[in-house]
Amino acid sequence: xxxxxxxxxxxxxxxxxxxxxxxxxxxxxxxxxxxxxxxxxxxxxxxxxxxxxxxxxxxxxxxxxxxxxxxxxxxxxxxxxxxxxxxxxxxxxxxxxxxxxxxxxxxxxxxxxxxxxxxxxxxxxxxxxxxxxxxxxxxxxxxxxxxxxxxxxxxxxxxxxxxxxxxxxxxxxxxxxxxxxxxxxxxxxxxxxxxxxxxxxxxxxxxxxxxxxxxxxxxxxxxxxxxxxxxxxxxxxxxxxxxxxxxxxxxxxxxxxxxxxxxxxxxxxxxxxxxxxxxxxxxxxxxxxxxxxxxxxxxxxxxxxxxxxxxxxxxxxxxxxxxxxxxxxxxxxxxxxxxxxxxxxxxxxxxxxxxxxxxxxxxxxxxxxxxxxxxxxxxxxxxxxxxxxxxxxxxxxxxxxxxxxxxxxxxxxxxxxxxxxxxxxxxxxxxxxxxxxxxxxxxxxxxxxxxx
Amino acid sequence: xxxxxxxxxxxxxxxxxxxxxxxxxxxxxxxxxxxxxxxxxxxxxxxxxxxxxxxxxxxxxxxxxxxxxxxxxxxxxxxxxxxxxxxxxxxxxxxxxxxxxxxxxxxxxxxxxxxxxxxxxxxxxxxxxxxxxxxxxxxxxxxxxxxxxxxxxxxxxxxxxxxxxxxxxxxxxxxxxxxxxxxxxxxxxxxxxxxxxxxxxxxxxxxxxxxxxxxxxxxxxxxxxxxxxxxxxxxxxxxxxxxxxxxxxxxxxxxxxxxxxxxxxxxxxxxxxxxxxxxxxxxxxxxxxxxxxxxxxxxxxxxxxxxxxxxxxxxxxxxxxxxxxxxxxxxxxxxxxxxxxxxxxxxxxxxxxxxxxxxxxxxxxxxxxxxxxxxxxxxxxxxxxxxxxxxxxxxxxxxxxxxxxxxxxxxxxxxxxxxxxxxxxxxxxxxxxxxxxxxx
Numbered sequence: 008x009x010x011x012x013x014x015x016x017x018x019x020x021x022x023x024x025x026x027x028x029x030x031x032x033x034x035x036x037x038x039x040x041x042x043x044x045x046x047x048x049x050x051x052x053x054x055x056x057x058x059x060x061x062x063x064x065x066x067x068x069x070x071x072x073x074x075x076x077x078x079x080x081x082x083x084x085x086x087x088x089x090x091x092x093x094x095x096x097x098x099x100x101x102x103x104x105x106x107x108x109x110x111x112x113x114x115x116x117x118x119x120x121x122x123x124x125x126x127x128x129x130x131x132x133x134x135x136x137x138x139x140x141x142x143x144x145x146x147x148x149x150x151x152x153x154x155x156x157x158x159x160x161x162x163x164x165x166x167x168x169x170x171x172x173x174x175x176x177x178x179x180x181x182x183x184x185x186x187x188x189x190x191x192x193x194x195x196x197x198x199x200x201x202x203x204x205x206x207x208x209x210x211x212x213x214x215x216x217x218x219x220x221x222x223x224x225x226x227x228x229x230x231x232x233x234x235x236x237x238x239x240x241x242x243x244x245x246x247x248x249x250x251x252x253x254x255x256x257x258x259x260x261x262x263x264x265x266x267x268x269x270x271x272x273x274x275x276x277x278x279x280x281x282x283x284x285x286x287x288x289x290x291x292x293x294x295x296x297x298x299x300x301x302x303x304x305x306x307x308x309x310x311x312x313x314x315x316x317x318x319x320x321x322x323x324x325x326x327x328x329x330x331x332x333x334x335x336x337x338x339x340x341x342x343x344x345x346x347x348x349x350x351x352x353x354x355x356x357x358x359x360x361x362x363x364x365x366x367x368x369x370x371x372x373x374x375x376x377x378x379x380x381x382x383x384x385x386x387x388x389x390x391x392x393x394x395x396x397x398x399x400x401x402x403x404x405x406x407x408x409x410x411x412x413x414x415x416x417x418x419x420x421x422x423x424x425x426x427x428x429x430x431x432x433x434x435x436x437x438x439x440x441x442x443x444x445x446x447x448x449x450x451x452x453x454x455x456x457x458x459x
Numbered sequence: 460x461x462x463x464x465x466x467x468x469x470x471x472x473x474x475x476x477x478x479x480x481x482x483x484x485x486x487x488x489x490x491x492x493x494x495x496x497x498x499x500x501x502x503x504x505x506x507x508x509x510x511x512x513x514x515x516x517x518x519x520x521x522x523x524x525x526x527x528x529x530x531x532x533x534x535x536x537x538x539x540x541x542x543x544x545x546x547x548x549x550x551x552x553x554x555x556x557x558x559x560x561x562x563x564x565x566x567x568x569x570x571x572x573x574x575x576x577x578x579x580x581x582x583x584x585x586x587x588x589x590x591x592x593x594x595x596x597x598x599x600x601x602x603x604x605x606x607x608x609x610x611x612x613x614x615x616x617x618x619x620x621x622x623x624x625x626x627x628x629x630x631x632x633x634x635x636x637x638x639x640x641x642x643x644x645x646x647x648x649x650x651x652x653x654x655x656x657x658x659x660x661x662x663x664x665x666x667x668x669x670x671x672x673x674x675x676x677x678x679x680x681x682x683x684x685x686x687x688x689x690x691x692x693x694x695x696x697x698x699x700x701x702x703x704x705x706x707x708x709x710x711x712x713x714x715x716x717x718x719x720x721x722x723x724x725x726x727x728x729x730x731x732x733x734x735x736x737x738x739x740x741x742x743x744x745x746x747x748x749x750x751x752x753x754x755x756x757x758x759x760x761x762x763x764x765x766x767x768x769x770x771x772x773x774x775x776x777x778x779x780x781x782x783x784x785x786x787x788x789x790x791x792x793x794x795x796x797x798x799x800x801x802x803x804x805x806x807x808x809x810x811x812x813x814x815x816x817x818x819x820x821x822x823x824x825x826x827x828x829x830x831x832x833x834x835x836x837x838x839x840x841x842x843x844x845x846x847x848x849x850x851x852x853x854x855x856x857x858x859x860x861x862x863x864x865x866x867x868x869x870x871x872x873x874x875x876x877x878x879x880x881x882x883x884x885x886x887x888x889x890x891x892x893x894x895x896x897x898x899x
Contacts, residue, residue: 175502176499176500176501176502176503176504177502177503180504181504200504202503202504202505202508202812204500204503204505204513205503205504205505205506205508205509205513205812205815206505206508206812206815207471207510207512207513207815207818207819207822208471208472209471209475210815210818220856224825225818225821227853227856227857227860228850228852228853228855228856229852230850230853245503245504245505246500246503246504246505287499287503288499360502361501361502362502364502364504365502371772427499
């Protein structure tokens with residue numbers, strides 16, 4: 008075969024079809040072989056092992072039974088049937104016989120190109136894992152960084168140690184916390200998660216510690232807080248770096264005294280809770296700025312566990328893609344059973360600023376958009392992807408900008424934003440800023456910009 | 460602090476820092492408009508729970524808009540003063556009917572910026588002046604404006620009395636248009652109170668006296684009657700009124716009225732349990748030119764239809780689009796509806812953290828003095844959310860608050876519905892999944 012796109016074999020069909028096929032195969036870099044009769048065709052199939060076989064149903068001795076046997080036997084690659092009498096019944100019967108497609112003759116080169124492209128994608132696709140594998144949790148992959156994280160989970164899970172999970176947004180910090188809980192002696196008791204960044208400041212305290220009726224406007228009844236709900240189990244404090252200093256002090260007190268007090272209440276309630284905390288922020292820098300208590304940091308970071316960003320996890324993207332494609336296909340009842348190599352390549356090349364959460368969103372959308380049984384490159388929408396709360400499509404204003412700033416300060420601020428956005432990648436920042444990479448690196452040093 | 464390390468202010472901090480004064484209302488709208496999603500949180504686990512409170516304020520944007528905001532204040536003040544002086548001039552010329560109209564115009568300028576107390580003061584003066592002349596159309600108009608403010612304030616009994624009086628004055632002064640608008644307004648208030656047969660009666664009186672079927676008033680009356688019949692469960696009659704309204708809406712040339720009819724048709728499909736057909740109607744409406752407020756309402760209706768059809772991701776996307784639009788226009792009154800819808804979605808998804816949306820909705824409603832009916836409806840949704848997660852005490856407490864509000868504003872039927880929900884909650888399982896939200 009020898010060419011990039013593999014080989015395509017035409018069995019039967021007239022000269023015009025052969026000509027159209029050659030024209031269609033050229034841009035796809037596929038080699039074309041033609042067999043005029045059935046016997047020659049079967050011989051060529053055995054010799055060539057084509058990626059796609061086009062079989063004419065109008066040839067003597069060829070019918071849907073034969074097509075079915077060939078498709079089942081598998082050496083034909085993707086089987087596409089040709090006929091000058093294509094109708095709904097034949098289309099249905101052909102699908103039942105295992106053919107990828109059935110097309111009417113005469114056929115144009117453009118139509119054949121599409122058929123070949125789709126058939127090739129399906130023939131070179133990767134099957135999704137079975138249901139049993141899908142039952143596992145979402146911590147998927149075998150990259151070095153993830154394996155290190157697994158080892159730490161295995162080591163600290165059974166203990167009672169407080170764990171601090173760090174990593175960019177969307178890397179799966181809550182999954183780690185759940186895994187730690189699951190292998191701990193507390194597994195039968197509750198796992199309670201709190202996102203400290205999402206809950207409004209004035210509600211977070213009552214959410215964590217509970218309140219008595221009438222403790223404040225809106226406290227319509229007595230409420231049990233999440234620390235109490237997690238009694239005997241694990242509480243996961245996500246985005247701990249976004250918590251106010253006042254609440255940090257209260258969390259520290261809980262960690263020290265293992266007691267909480269409901270808002271508006273007088274009694275102290277004993278709680279037996281393991282704390283797993285997480286943040287995407289650089290707590291060291293926050294401590295330096297006075298935004299995070301150092302004593303709380305040391306209480307939380309008894310064991311530190313870092314989750315690498317997806318772009319550093321190599322082939323994990325592939326494993327995660329197969330996992331999530333399978334999961335969403337099942338959830339949305341879509342007939343997808345495989346992902347094409349081309350789609351996997353595109354996903355593997357992406358930078359994934361939103362990490363696994365972003366990949367998940369892209370795949371859910373792809374599964375919903377997908378029409379056949381294989382997820383193709385055309386179903387992957389990386390341009391139109393949107394996070395759960397995407398920024399508004401409007402002119403952005405530099406956060407922190409003030410008209411009193413000097414040009415140098417504005418430049419530094421803008422560079423910092425750009426570097427944050429590209430996760431410190433100087434090459435990509437240089438493209439956005441319209442500067443040479445070395446200039447970006449020099450100025451970043453000059454302005455003391457760190458990318459946290 | 461080095462500007463590079465400065466963390467932009469969150470909306471919740473900005474909001475908590477400023478007093479809640481009418482003078483700062485436009486500034487608050489500008490803060491909403493200048494708020495941005497915290498990009499560092501976009502892919503965080505809590506992003507699905509994001510609300511206006513967690514957005515970051517670009518204070519530079521607000522600073523740049525101060526003179527524009529000042530201009531809006533100045534233009535309003537100027538309009539009010541021009542109208543006030545014109546009223547004085549009319550009094551000098553013994554034209555009290557004109558004086559009344561000018562005072563109403565001053566009130567309208569205040570009302571347009573949601574300064575209801577100030578608007579009410581002008582309308583009361585207009586009424587005082589309008590009672591004197593032979594031409595009592597000004598009096599009828601002032602009464603209707605006072606009724607509108609009372610309705611916006613949730614003073615439904617007062618609003619109803621004012622609309623009734625306006626109708627009588629209009630009738631006595633041979634002002635058929637004023638009479639019909641009075642019927643329409645009274646019908647709306649009775650609808651707010653859940654007094655469906657009385658609302659029907661009021662709308663029908665309007666239909667009997669309307670000068671032309673090809674008028675905006677007639678289309679609004681048809682829509683009101685369709686709502687009433689739908690709420691009474693007579694879908695066929697509801698459909699008939701919609702058809703009558705739709706037949707004359709193009710000739711009436713009132714796009715708002717046409718949009719209401721379309722809204723009513725979608726709601727009718729929802730009531731009939733056909734969310735797919737409702738979606739088609741709302742999507743069609745979105746394809747037409749709509750002002751931002753109508754677009755927000757339509758997006759929320761579409762979200763509800765999608766949620767009912769179990770298409771939760773799409774429902775969330777539609778709600779978030781409504782939120783973006785409300786934020787881009789600094790439109791605080793619609794934000795609570797957005798957050799209640801997101802809360803409903805969280806309930807359906809079994810996402811306990813969805814309480815954040817209800818708290819945010821109530822916060823905006825309370826802080827902005829928005830209609831009590833909206834607070835009652837938000838509390839009812841919140842109560843169902845609490846019940847869904849087994850917190851029966853909190854659910855009952857919230858239902859009781861809603862019931863009390865309904866009784867206070869005179870919507871007895873809604874109050875009874877809530878009392879029934881409490882009864883069921885006390886007797887049955889903790890999860891109430893049926894919807895009885897009393898929305899129009």
